[in-house]
Amino acid sequence: MSKVTIYDISKKLNISAATVSRALNNNPKISLKTRELVMKTAEEMNYEQNTLALALKSGKSNTVGILVPYMNRSFFSSVIRGIEEELYPHGYHVIICQTRDDAKSEVQNINTLLNAQVDGIFMSVSKNTKDTGHIDRVLQKGIPLVFFDRKKNIPGVSSVTIDDFNGAYMSVEHLIKQGCKRIAHFLGDINLEIYKDRYNGYLRAMTDYNLPIDKNYIIRTNSKVESGTAAVKKLMQLPSPPDAIFSSSDFTALGAVQELKKTGIRVPDDICISGFSNESFTQYTEPTMTTVDQTPIKMGKMSARVFLEQIDEEISVTIEKKVVLSPQLVIRDSSDRLKKK
Amino acid sequence: MSKVTIYDISKKLNISAATVSRALNNNPKISLKTRELVMKTAEEMNYEQNTLALALKSGKSNTVGILVPYMNRSFFSSVIRGIEEELYPHGYHVIICQTRDDAKSEVQNINTLLNAQVDGIFMSVSKNTKDTGHIDRVLQKGIPLVFFDRKKNIPGVSSVTIDDFNGAYMSVEHLIKQGCKRIAHFLGDINLEIYKDRYNGYLRAMTDYNLPIDKNYIIRTNSKVESGTAAVKKLMQLPSPPDAIFSSSDFTALGAVQELKKTGIRVPDDICISGFSNESFTQYTEPTMTTVDQTPIKMGKMSARVFLEQIDEEISVTIEKKVVLSPQLVIRDSSDRLKKK
DNA sequence: GAAATTTATGTAATCGATTGCACTAAATTA
DNA sequence: TAATTTAGTGCAATCGATTACATAAATTTC
Incomplete structure (x- = not known):
């Protein structure tokens, strides 16, 4: 039960602890005979290096x-x-x-x-x-x-x-190719670069395809499900609600889908939705969710x-x-x- | 950048490292004056205890x-x-x-x-x-x-x-109270007690309510989604398919629901399903999933x-x-x- | 006021492994 | 053969903190 140390080995073999240490570390200065003997004995005695001692000594x-x-x-x-x-x-x-x-x-x-x-x-x-x-x-x-x-x-x-910018760009481009024109965005916390980049990717894709950017379509969210629910409610009250949502988070996208289904709006027929992160639940939802995998x-x-x-x-x-x-x-x-x- | 040790403090104050150590550990043997002085100096010098040294010494x-x-x-x-x-x-x-x-x-x-x-x-x-x-x-x-x-x-x-037995029992009892009589069970790996217990809870509830136990209703699964899909396919091919499934895992329950929806069978109208673990996705699925929370x-x-x-x-x-x-x-x-x- | 306590601090060993330096013995060189 | 190199090993310090024991100083006791 008590730990075997290099001293125990050194005593048993009548050599110094330094030699034992060097032998165990394959130091070439130690003769092959001694090294093998030490190795064998260490094995027999169930020696295990004390990592704490090593850590103290090495500072690592x-x-x-x-x-x-x-x-x-x-x-x-x-x-x-x-x-x-x-x-x-x-x-x-x-x-x-x-x-x-x-x-x-x-x-x-x-x-x-x-x-x-x-x-x-x-x-x-x-x-x-x-x-x-x-x-x-x-x-x-x-x-x-x-x-x-x-x-x-x-x-x-x-x-x-x-490349969050590009991930967002690809996502929005895909929505556009599905025929969507009024694409909303669930913006994450802009204190974080990733959300800024996704936002910029969205903006760029929209302008590249000559689609207008409607400020009312950009909603701040916090990547919680409920936040997506609230956001989509706001969007649907607009005089001209969007026909797609590019969400910066899978969770808010999920909240949106749930709320839309509740009100009878069909996904993707009436509105396309895409999330971000490829959370595992995205493959289980109904419908399964388009998203961006971050590898x-x-x-x-x-x-x-x-x-x-x-x-x-x-x-x-x-x-x-x-x-x-x-x-x-x-x-x-x-x-x-x-x-x- | 280099670490301040108790020796640095002891040198600065012209006292021994032992005294410093004791002072920092609130040893009552040290006079209040010294203790306070050491504390203050340690603070000033940004002393931080070296946990590796402590770990080596204490063995913890x-x-x-x-x-x-x-x-x-x-x-x-x-x-x-x-x-x-x-x-x-x-x-x-x-x-x-x-x-x-x-x-x-x-x-x-x-x-x-x-x-x-x-x-x-x-x-x-x-x-x-x-x-x-x-x-x-x-x-x-x-x-x-x-x-x-x-x-x-x-x-x-x-x-x-x-109490997995009881969790299962409550679950099955609940299904029975919904009017279900032909209740199937997705059995987990019986190498694990939890699944054995859930199985036994299922059996007990069935017998307590005088419901027959059909061996064909008990399917081995491995708590993967696909395993649930496969299991429910088997069940639905039976001459008299079940009207409820008590699954020992949320994942297999999910697989079952997905497959059932695909074939147009309604949950819970045609068949009731309950899972186990209260995985977070269970609140997001369509329909939301009955489950057992394991606190x-x-x-x-x-x-x-x-x-x-x-x-x-x-x-x-x-x-x-x-x-x-x-x-x-x-x-x-x-x-x-x-x-x- | 001497003896006995108490209080506060120092000395040195310890935890286990590593490593620079010193040293011996063997091997090589001149 | 003497001088030099090399191989192999040991000694002792080190990493930083803790703690049993020793000791000095201060205080109490009779």
């Missing part, structure tokens, strides 16, 4: 922290999986924290991670994060930080995102790689990498008029 | 591991939240691992956690876990282990579960408390606590015939 905890708004969103949980998969072979494990989109909780969680002496932090900032004091503290300590999806523009900090696993893997490259640079050159992945439009029934016919 | 990492099949299921993510909330004030942080219901991955993850020297492990075993060698290793090391939801019966190991947050909090009690017992008495929580039936449209009329 071999742990990274991941900060997400909600870990039970398929997007975020997939990113996490990507990070884990990429980092696992390098001996890292992962502490996951949820902010529940609350700036205070974000600060608190960053403190927890710093306190746990993580070797790096991956984060997707929460919606209402304005102050960046906690982020500055991370940087001051020289701890590698990688933003994914939701980033802040901070010099020297790398990020992995998708989360790839995003996670890329983030991990950026991190690994960063710690490889012995000299802490503040290299700043901005990786932008391409999103994938996933066309489903909620917008697919052509297939239906 | 203040980290616990949580092992779940899928962290993006609302049930599991809520349990995790419950555990975190309860443990956070005690200074613990949490490492979350996913097994993706794979026994091999479970073993690997347990190794990772042991290697990270966690102070305790919370786990919900994966479906196909037969061998318990990895669990035994945890126990041999004297690391507190708490099963939640999906447990193995191992002497000396505590668990927090819900996951409470389950997480209870698990955490069991763990805390366990480590409080200085003497490692192998106290074994079996906490069983009461599930809640959530009645929604997929089974609610009476409301509809």
Whole structure:
């Protein structure tokens, strides 16, 4: 039950602990005979390296922290999986924290991670994060930080995102090709770049296709289902309601669909709807929902790689990498008029 | 950037590091004057305790591991939240691992956690876990282990579960009260107790209400959507198809509903359906789905408390606590015939 | 006022692994 | 053969905090 240490091995073999340590680490200075003997004995005695001691000595905890708004969103949980998969072979494990989109909780969680002496932090900032004091503290300590999806523009900090502008553009273009002309947009929190970009993609697609942009068609939402319900109610009261909605979130898109069905408006026949994120429920809804896949696993893997490259640079050159992945439009029934016919 | 240690403080104040340590830990042996001085200086110098050193010295990492099949299921993510909330004030942080219901991955993850020297492990075993060698290793090391939801019966190991039998019973009883008589059951993997219990609850309710049990109505499923689709196809080919399905999983229930809708069979008018777990998508489906809530947050909090009690017992008495929580039936449209009329 | 307590602090070992430096013995070179 | 190199190993410090034990100073007791 009590732990076997290198001292136990050294005593048993009548050699020094230093030799044992070196043998276990395949130090070439140690003779093959000794090395093999040590290895064998360690095996026999069920020796396991004490990671805490190693961590203290090396100053590396071999742990990274991941900060997400909600870990039970398929997007975020997939990113996490990507990070884990990429980092696992390098001996890292992962502490996951949820902010529940609350700036205070974000600060608190960053403190927890710093306190746990993580070797790096991956984060997707929460919606209402304005102050960046906690982020500055991370940087001051020289701890590698990688933003994914939701980033802040901070010099020297790398990020992995998708091309939200293009994702939005493709989505709106698709709606236009379905014959839609009065396309509304559910705008997310513009404190976050991703929503600004999606908004801009929407605007560009509209102007590129010479469609008028009606201010009344642009509704602020907060990526909750109810918010989509409320938004669509507003839209439907307009003298000329839209014939499509490009939502910046799957959740609000869902709320819209639910409300429309309740009032007897048919999707996609009367109005086309598309969401964003490819949440897993989008394939279960009635109708199934068109959305934009953000390639989360790839995003996670890329983030991990950026991190690994960063710690490889012995000299802490503040290299700043901005990786932008391409999103994938996933066309489903909620917008697919052509297939239906 | 370089860390401030107690030695830095001791040098600055010309006192020993021991005194600094004691002062910071509010040791009453230290005079008030010194204590306050140390506190103030530590504050000024931005001292932060090195948790790795503390961990090495104390042998406690203040980290616990949580092992779940899928962290993006609302049930599991809520349990995790419950555990975190309860443990956070005690200074613990949490490492979350996913097994993706794979026994091999479970073993690997347990190794990772042991290697990270966690102070305790919370786990919900994966479906196909037969061998318990990895669990035994945890126990041999004297690391507190708490099963939640999906447990193995191992002497000396505590668990927090819900009364699955009763949850099933309530569900089936509810279906019977809707006027259903030919009630089918989607059986989960009977390697897991929870599914056995749900099955038994189903059987008991049927016999209590003098309803015949038709073997053809009991279908093995694997809690995937497609599995539900396949199962309901089988059922509908029977000479006398069922008028209700009690599914041991929300996912299979969803698959059933989707397939039924496709073939024009109305839910709940022609057939009532109920699931299990209160996954968040169940409130979004069409119709909304009746299910059983497993009070996951409470389950997480209870698990955490069991763990805390366990480590409080200085003497490692192998106290074994079996906490069983009461599930809640959530009645929604997929089974609610009476409301509809 | 000497002895016995109490209070406050310091010394040094400890947790387990790593590693620069020193050292011995063997091997190579001149 | 003497001098030099090289291979293999040990010594001891280090990472940062804790704590049993020792000790010095202050206080109380009789």
